[in-house]
Amino acid sequence: MGSVLYVLGIESTAHTFGCGVATSDGRVISNAKAEYTPKAGGIHPREASQHHASAAASTVSNALSAAGLTISQIDAVAFSTGPGLGPCLRTGATVARMLSLLSGKPLIPVNHCIAHIEVGRMCTGEEDPLVVYVSGGNTLVSAYSDGRYRIFGETLDVALGNCLDTFARALGLPHPGVPKLEVLADGGRSFIPLPYIVKGQDMSYSGLLTDAIRRSKDHDRSDLSLSLLEVAYGMLAEVAERALAHTEKPALLLTGGVARSRRLQRIMDAVCRDHGARFSVVPPDLAGDNGGMIAWTGYLAWREGITVDVEESYVKPKWRLDEVDVPWRRG
Ligand code: AMP
Numbered sequence: 001m002g003s004v005l006y007v008l009g010i011e012s013t014a015h016t017f018g019c020g021v022a023t024s025d026g027r028v029i030s031n032a033k034a035e036y037t038p039k040a041g042g043i044h045p046r047e048a049s050q051h052h053a054s055a056a057a058s059t060v061s062n063a064l065s066a067a068g069l070t071i072s073q074i075d076a077v078a079f080s081t082g083p084g085l086g087p088c089l090r091t092g093a094t095v096a097r098m099l100s101l102l103s104g105k106p107l108i109p110v111n112h113c114i115a116h117i118e119v120g121r122m123c124t125g126e127e128d129p130l131v132v133y134v135s136g137g138n139t140l141v142s143a144y145s146d147g148r149y150r151i152f153g154e155t156l157d158v159a160l161g162n163c164l165d166t167f168a169r170a171l172g173l174p175h176p177g178v179p180k181l182e183v184l185a186d187g188g189r190s191f192i193p194l195p196y197i198v199k200g201q202d203m204s205y206s207g208l209l210t211d212a213i214r215r216s217k218d219h220d221r222s223d224l225s226l227s228l229l230e231v232a233y234g235m236l237a238e239v240a241e242r243a244l245a246h247t248e249k250p251a252l253l254l255t256g257g258v259a260r261s262r263r264l265q266r267i268m269d270a271v272c273r274d275h276g277a278r279f280s281v282v283p284p285d286l287a288g289d290n291g292g293m294i295a296w297t298g299y300l301a302w303r304e305g306i307t308v309d310v311e312e313s314y315v316k317p318k319w320r321l322d323e324v325d326v327p328w329r330r331g
């Protein structure tokens with residue numbers, strides 16, 4: 001065996017600028033991040049990208065020093081190429097190109113959604129799970145089949161995390177909204193019917209969000225939070241359960257920022273028990289957007305010869321997970 005290789009990963013799809021280092025023997029050895037918090041409302045893409053530009057140098061240097069490495073000891077540089085907000089992606093890509101040119105090491109494009117899956121597989125040891133990936137910007141039920149991660153259900157409009165965060169903001173709760181809604185929901189006593197919308201294998205959260213906000217004027221906040229979470233998570237559980245029955249995967253992996261929800265974990269665990277599948281969840285420190293997951297997935301891709309020339313390293317704001325070949329899953 002040769003010596004251990006080090007890959008540095010840059011994440012910048014939305015609110016987080018992250019830089020992490022992963023090793024070829026399957027560890028994330030450092031994971032530095034800086035989070036943009038909007039002054040009001042949701043993410044403003046240009047403000048977020050300006051935040052990332054000013055946080056980049058210190059975040060990269062924190063990640064390198066926590067790993068005990070200098071840039072010349074890095075073997076490759078990976079970056080989150082998409083999907084995400086264009087201005088944010090371009091800032092991260094610029095940093096990654098510069099580090100690649102500076103160190104003379106290859107540049108590796110990484111799909112952000114696949115990185116959430118791969119870091120979950122790495123940490124839990126699940127080889128071939130059905131994946132439920134839930135975050136501020138994405139809601140996907142996916143499983144590997146024949147060279148790619150296939151989609152077995154997704155949101156038709158807003159993401160689960162975005163739906164819940166927007167509702168929390170309407171109640172005047174600060175970001176991140178999901179954990180605050182969960183605390184409120186613990187005090188809920190009665191269920192308020194809200195629009196439950198599953199179309200085929202896809203979910204729609206925007207009507208649910210609009211109705212929940214409308215009802216917040218004349219309903220108890222705890223009851224409404226409880227009802228919103230029950231409906232939103234219930235829709236996801238229905239889709240995940242059908243996907244599990246269809247694919248017959250031996251396990252379900254919950255990943256992404258909202259995977260930290262204990263309530264959602266309990267629901268998915270119950271789905272798994274009904275189907276004789278194992279339930280696993282990504283560790284909390286690797287659940288949200290981070291550079292370590294990009295570094296690890298970059299290593300998997302690089303091992304298969306996947307790199308990109310700096311001149312060709314365009315970002316892909318709408319890069320779907322099922323458009324990406326994942327040769328490291330073959331065999
Ligand atoms: P990501 O986009 O992957 O970084 O995830 C962000 C989402 O995770 C937002 O919707 C947050 O509200 C949500 N989130 C943050 N902390 C928690 C938590 N402790 N439990 C559940 N969701 C959380």
Ligand code: MG
Nearest residue numbers: 135256288289
């Ligand atoms: Mg994410």
